[in-house]
Amino acid sequence: MGKPAEETAAKKSDENYTSEFDWIQIRQKMEENIQDETFVGKFKRKFSENPLVPAGAFLTLGVLSYGLWNFRQGKSHMSQVMMRWRIAAQGFTVFALVGGMFVAANSATKQGVFMEPPAVK
Template sequence: MTESCIAAPSWRTSYIKPREQNQDKVKMANEEPTDLDWVQLRRDMGPVHHVETTQEKFVRKFGENPFVPLGCLATAGALSYGLWCFRTKRSKLSQRMMRVRIVAQGFTIAALVGGVVMGAGKSLKT
């Protein structure tokens, strides 16, 4: 036999090495962490950034464009009152409130688009 038949093919040796590396990673993952490993992890991750709460985000967004939440409230109010009028058999007022709801939805969409345009204008200036 020739020597090339006895030697392992080159693809096989390159395949074995990553497998051994993966086994080392699995061994490390199965080890129990010590009590102070989180301290080193925190240092490795860098400084902690402030995470904005839902209330803080609402206040910030309301300050940037107050017309969107107001339009949403107007839409919800018109819808609620219109459904109440429909339930109490006041169909004329119910129809009027559904029209008011559509106007309020249009106002909300216009406020949204206006806010996006204003935001894009601010980002172009800076």
């Protein structure tokens, strides 16, 4: 009578042991796909994946620089206007970043990149 319970417990223990070490196989698969990437190569890849984020960052930098230059020249009104535009440019950059994440996640889901977790027996 106690034997089936012991067998069931041993079977569950073996299944848990196996599932606990599945991450090793996942990591090995991930390491096969890792490529050494330079800073310039990574920038080009990221820019091609979501070109609005770097464009928004450069826009923010340009508006900030122009606003600081106006501040230094003593043009306080134009400096204030540029600081307001800087906030708008930062908002655009954040919106582009979040939008790009949703688009990438949606396309990855459609391509089946995300794996289903293993079924528990």
